[in-house]
Amino acid sequence: MYEYNLYKTVRFFMELHQQFYTHTEWLYYVHSFNSYRPVQGTRTIPVMTMSTLQKVTVTLVSFVSILFISFGITNNVEISVQISVQMRDRSNTSTAENRLRGQVASQASNTTTLINHSNASTSYDAPDVSSYVYPNIMYGHVHIAKTGGTSINGIFANKFERVCGHKGYSYDAYNDNERAKRAEGKVKVYRTKQDKLNKIGYEDCDYVSNEFNWTFWTNTFGDGKFHGIPMELHVPCRERIDHLMSQCNYRDAALDCDAPSDEDFFKSVDKCFVLLEDRYQHGLKDHFEVKCFDFKKQFTTYTQYMSDKLQPRRLESEPFIKRETNLPRNKTNECIWERPDLLEKTNAYLVDHVPYYQFCDACMGSEQEITRE
DSSP states (O other): OHHHHHHHHHHHHHHHHHHHHHBOOOOOOEEOTTOOSBOSOSEEOOOOOHHHHHHHHHHHHHHHHHHHHHTTOOTTOOOOOOOOOOOOBHHHHHHHHHHHHHHHHHHHHHHHHHHHHHHHHOOOOOOOOTTOOOOSOEEEEEOOTTSSHHHHHHHHHHHBSSEEETTEEHHHHHHHHHHHHHOOSSOOOOOOOHHHHHHHOSTTOSEEEEOSOTHHHHHHHTTTEETTEEEEEEEEEOOHHHHHHHHHHHHTOOOOTTOSSHHHHHHHHHTTOOSHHHHOOGGGGGTSEEEEEEGGGIIIIIHHHHHTTSOBOSSOOSSOOOOOOSOOOOGGGOGGGGOHHHHHHHHHHHHHHOHHHHHHHHHTTSTTBTTOO
16 A cells, blocks of 8 residues: 555656646736736846746655655545646747747836936936835915915925915926916916815825815814824914005005004004905814914925925926016005004004914914924
């Protein structure tokens, strides 16, 4: 009985060995660097040569069978070998290898051509984005009217990935700026309506910029989080009187410096406001961490600060074309600058009655100021 089983075992492995030498098919998988899905790419999984695999397989299985026999395992043991290798003639293997090598070489050639074409059409050096790690935080820009929000939203959308804003969206910012460079006369201000923004959603956003009612933030991002990711709000702060006069210019209104009473004068101040109480309320601090930054440093210090937190775009359209929303100001026509008494009264009035100015008065110079030096 022992000799019969040994004979069957040796005969089986001799036939198995012959099968490996006569028929085999190699499966090549081309993988992308960041994914384990079989896709077209340029990286291949190293495979052993045919002779090496045959030797390893036959040696390993033969060794196991000898162990079985050495320990006296005979009729009660069934050795089941499952081979998941699909058989094909060896000549077809050579053809498949050559075809795959040709496809990889062709793709590499096309990639080189594309890179050369890109370098010929733009002088921009693409940043290294391979090491980017998603931050465990989202950022929100509370767009206060007349604080440069249209520009900062547009610049960020053109400079960084996943910027989602009413006045700039990363997905089409490059071509939008290219169209602006070709335009003659006044450039149309970019706008994405709120219902469209909400329909797209904010799941693929790192930086959200909006000039809607302040309840947008609480309604959209709940109690300061979005899918469990914390949301941090950034509010631009501008010198109060200068900000007020920019709003008057936008409204095409003027302060009544010759008003018969303070009450009448302050009515002219209120007429200049551009949605101040609509954009910011202290209720935001009940749900979010709210920080401030200096209006004068938003294109330098603040942009550099966010550059360390947002992913740079592969291509950036330069130079960025500014979209003007105000007519040029003529400060000589602004009577308040010649009235120190009104400057003092107006400053006090703004801090006492407007939540936005109260926030900036407390935030600027504190640890919550992003641009503090």
